[in-house]
Amino acid sequence: MQPIVPGATPPPHYVSFTAEINPSTAEGLIGLMGNLATQRVPEVHLMLSTPGGVVMSGITIYNALRAMPFKLITYNVGNVDSIGNAVFLAGEERYASTNATFMFHGVSMTVPAQTTMDRRFLTERMDSLVADERRIGAVFGERTNLTEADVVQLFERQQTKDADAALAAGIIHEVRDVQLPAGAPVMGLVFQR
DSSP, rough: OOOOOOOOOOOOOOEEEOOOBBBHHHHHHHHHHHHHTTTOOOOEEEEEEOOOBOOHHHHHHHHHHHHSSSEEEEEEEEEETTTTTHHHOOEEEEOOOOEEEEEEEOOOOOOTTTTTOOHHHHHHHHHHHHHHHHHHHHHHHHHHOHHHHHHHHHHOOEEEEHHHHHHTTOOOOOEOOOOOOOOOEEEEEEOOO
16 A cells, blocks of 8 residues: 555545455455545545355445445446445446446355254244345345345346446446556455465
């Protein structure tokens, strides 16, 4: 990161996030964004491409990004899938490259082998899945012009939308490739596998 110059307004910063969404990557992204907020960066451009991941981590990122004091502009620079859509929607302004896609599906869970399942276990897990879909649906309803019926359809069967469909749904404000100004601060996060 560039040093803070007393009295100077920092330039807009660009952040690249191309990873699965999980507790570790969420912590890294939120930490980096918090550092930019501490530096009083007025505007952050988040270049996002993600296969999605853990719902809890995605909702945590969304809420943290919405709380940041800077203007956040998000770009889909490849694929924004699953819970990545909620993270993407945190942007005050949202754009997608011409060949970018958005993939939607219902919430699922992985059950470890040898797990004993009874009615109580299944009911609790189903309640959790429905609650997660409601949380994600609330984000879609608040940040796009998708209706409740549209959101239900997105959860019922996996669908991939192109940039034009995302524009029509209010997911993005414009089909536009990200343009990095010469000399702009660009930060990426590297995660261990």
